[in-house]
Structure formats: C-alpha cells, structure tokens
Amino acid sequence: MQEDLQEILFDQQAISQRVAELGAQISADYADRVDEGIALVCVLRGAALFAADLARAITLPLRLEFVTASSYGMSAVSCGTVDVVEHCPLEVRGRHLLLVEDILDTGNTLSALMEHYAACGAKSVETVSFLVKENRPNRAITCRYAGFECADEFVVGYGLDYAQRYRNLPFVAVLKREVYQEA
Ligand code: 5GP
Ligand code: MG
Numbered sequence: 001m002q003e004d005l006q007e008i009l010f011d012q013q014a015i016s017q018r019v020a021e022l023g024a025q026i027s028a029d030y031a032d033r034v035d036e037g038i039a040l041v042c043v044l045r046g047a048a049l050f051a052a053d054l055a056r057a058i059t060l061p062l063r064l065e066f067v068t069a070s071s072y073g074m075s076a077v078s079c080g081t082v083d084v085v086e087h088c089p090l091e092v093r094g095r096h097l098l099l100v101e102d103i104l105d106t107g108n109t110l111s112a113l114m115e116h117y118a119a120c121g122a123k124s125v126e127t128v129s130f131l132v133k134e135n136r137p138n139r140a141i142t143c144r145y146a147g148f149e150c151a152d153e154f155v156v157g158y159g160l161d162y163a164q165r166y167r168n169l170p171f172v173a174v175l176k177r178e179v180y181q182e183a
Contacts, residue, residue, distance in 0.1 A: 005173040023057020039063040046102030049159035082112040093121040103131040107141025
C-alpha cells in the first residue's frame with residue numbers, strides 16, 4: 001500500500017494525542033447530559049476507527065450506535081446525494097446524539113444526518129469530525145468538534161478508504177493522484 005501514498009499528514013502519535021484531547025473536551029462538555037443519555041453515532045464505515053478510539057477517550061457512560069451514510073460509492077468525488085441506513089433502530093427521542101464522522105468535505109453527509117435525527121426527536125444533535133477539509137465548497141456547514149484541518153487532497157487511512165482499501169493504515173496520508181485517476 002505504501003507505494004500508493006504521496007505523503008503522511010497525521011501519524012499515529014499525532015492522532016492519538018488529538019483523540020485524547022477531543023475525548024477530554026467532550027467528556028467535560030457532556031457531563032451534565034449523562035442522565036438524559038448520550039449516544040455516539042458512528043457514521044460507517046469511514047469513522048469506525050476514529051469512533052472506536054474516541055469512545056475510549058470519553059469518560060462518560062454512552063451508547064455506541066452505527067449508521068451508514070454514503071455519498072461516494074466507488075469514486076473519489078462526492079455525488080451529492082446521501083443515503084441513510086440505520087442498522088439497528090436507534091432510540092433517539094430525548095437523547096443527546098454526537099454524530100462521529102471521518103471527514104467533513106461538502107457537508108452533505110452531516111447535514112443530511114443532522115436533519116434526519118432532529119426530525120426523530122433527539123434532544124440535541126452535535127457533530128465531531130476527525131478531519132475537516134480546509135477549502136471545502138460550503139464553509140457554512142461546520143462541525144462542533146474537529147480533529148484536524150486537512151489539505152484539499154484525497155486522503156486515506158485511519159478508516160478512510162479509496163474503493164474500500166487503505167482503511168487499516170494507522171495514519172492519514174494523501175493518496176497519489178494516479179491511483180484514483182487511473183480507475
Ligand atoms: P461530504 O458529505 O462532507 O462531502 O463528504 C463526507 C464523506 O465523503 C466522508 O464521510 C468520506 O466518506 C468522503 N470523503 C470526503 N473527502 C474524502 C477524502 O479525502 N478521502 C476519503 N477517503 N473520503 C472522503
Ligand atoms: Mg464517510
């Protein structure tokens with residue numbers, strides 16, 4: 001896999017340090033919401049590794065839920081429509097939801113999910129994204145918590161894929177253009 005990578009942006013150590021900081025911040029911010037119930041909602045599949053680490057960095061009781069929201073398919077360009085699939089019926093009403101995303105790009109995924117869960121009666125819906133693209137087209141859409149700002153390149157690793165590959169890289173790297181432009 002290494003020969004397909006142009007540059008490492010965030011290594012294992014930087015990631016674990018940042019995830020620990022996010023966990024501490026979220027634990028402090030959500031301490032008074034424990035009684036009503038907190039759910040981390042992991043947006044599959046890209047956020048799975050981040051959510052697993054983040055959940056362990058949060059010191060409060062919480063539920064761990066999973067939703068699939070897909071806008072990319074097999075390409076490296078967002079197609080703009082977002083499919084939402086809940087794998088288990090999620091008990092949303094009255095709970096505080098924290099949506100866990102891998103990367104915020106156009107914001108289509110997060111805004112579709114926030115609308116979806118607000119309509120389901122969640123007490124609050126906030127978002128945490130591991131990465132945020134610096135030059136994303138719609139800067140009006142933001143997330144409550146962000147891991148790292150990242151250059152406007154196609155990145156893989158730490159859960160992020162290209163055509164279902166590279167998710168298991170323990171760091172985040174820029175994928176060489178020729179890898180996805182050939183396809
Ligand atoms: P948005 O809906 O904000 O445009 O895109 C969010 C989704 O697009 C992310 O959850 C991720 O699956 C995918 N995505 C956006 N940029 C990248 C990227 O640089 N690399 C990878 N692997 N996926 C990306
Ligand atoms: Mg995703």
